[in-house]
Amino acid sequence: MGKMNRTKYKRGHIFTHAVLILAVLISVVPFIWMILTAFKNYEESIRIPMTIFPARWNFDNFQVILSKFPFGRFYINTFTVMIFVILGELLISSMAAYAFARLDFPLKNGIFIFCLSLMMVPSQIFIIPQYDLMVKLKLTNTLVALILPRLFSVFSTFLLRQFFLTLPRDLDDAAKIDGCGFFGIYFRILLPLIRPALISVAILSGLTIWKDLLWPLIVNSSMERYTLSAGLALLIGEHTTNFPQVMAGSLMAVTPMIVAFFFLQKQFVEGIANTGIKG
């Protein structure tokens, strides 16, 4: 009986490993193919039959991409936008989240539900008016245009409110007796306690900027103001056929976030897991 159970258990494990290894291969092989192609020269990349490894690992493609496109600018632009959006969004969302979770004021619930209803609206509906606003404010082709509309996030506010609600009310009451004002309770007492949630929000909002393509493509037409995502769109068109160069550009663009992910795995996973939270 015991023996039978064990073989059954083992068979289950083999199946689990097999499926997971297959999933890993499917996830990783496209990345490996990008890397291998990026180090090949053009002739090698179009050789039939196909070669898997580059005959000589060379950095020519990276040099060509760096000389044709302001890639350094793309990095600086992307990181600048990410830092300002993350800090601004954390401050604006956490203040609102505290007020929605802890303070009592007329129309509070109505306002909150109204904000939540905005999450249902597909973002494309805002794009033409937002673009017009940027034109009127003379902000097209600036990084401010990439930052400004992204500072106001209903989802981050909602998420942080959920975390504020889990903290015991006694904390507020004790601070109040000590003469601490509402803002002090928010900033000095409660905010440090929801640090993991703040990190989640920071990662999610950073990833959103990192991935966004449509808005940077629309609002900035000068290459000098492009983010990495928008810059990648430049690689095709002119170079449709030179895939080793396209892959070199892609490799440069994806690397920083993958490195960040390897160092902050736990935080990334928790952040993404939080997107599954519902009301």
Add this chain to the structure above:
Amino acid sequence: MNFWKKRSEMKQKEILTGYLMIGPLLIGLGVFYVYSFFINIFYSMTNKKTFGAIKFVGLRNFEKLFASEKFWTALGNTFKYVVICVPLVIVISLLLAILLNRNVSGTGIYRTLIFLPAVTMPAAIGLIWKWIFNYEFGVINAAVSAFGGERIAWLSDKSVVLLAVATVLIWADVSLRMIVFLAGLQGIPNALYEAAEIDGASETTKLFRITLPMLSPTIFFAALMEMIGVFQIFDFIYLMISANSAGLPAARSLVSYFYDEAFVRGNHGFGSAITVVLFAIILIMTALQLYFQKKWVYQEG
């Protein structure tokens, strides 16, 4: 007397602080989202171009839209993406999450590697797969010819291009949903499984009687979010299929159509009309899902 006065002062301070603290968010949402929403609906009833005067045209944009074959094809394609991708993303990511949750050795490494697409920008994903699907030198066609098959024009043949884009979308989205499901699985109390084991329940019984019912709210929410996301598919189509490709009509989504009309051709009014229709569709689909949710989602308490 003094006590009540002090209390009401306190109350007033609380109200004032509340409004001050939600103020920045509300002003930003008001300007960039609420105002934009209503002005976009107004634009959809005008002949607005990128520059120049605006004339009110009533519902003419919508009449033109509903009479346009391009619109119906894009709408049909978008529904095909939703019907193909949403179930597959949910089923595959759920299966992977359940397997990862068994905590076999190496789970950490598996999870990390399967997660990679989730931290990669769609623009890069599009380029990588454009190369993989390349007709002459792509790795998939190399494999097809190696097995003696006829090479397939994945990104320009009308009959396969949508499936190629859908494959990329599924590849990109599975990792995100898998993490959400994994967190959900870890939230199911162990006591339930222990009780079932005492009753001699099999693995299959536990899966269908405990795991799936307990996870059904998470599955429902993930399916809803995935559906809303797939309705807005744009990035992969934009990166993988060039504007003059023969495959574009069969791959074009509603948002691709919107981008083309509003920002390539400069027809803002007409583009706005497309987004209004997109909004209406998402609203109806969400309402339908919420209605059917009652029938299969486990309600706590």
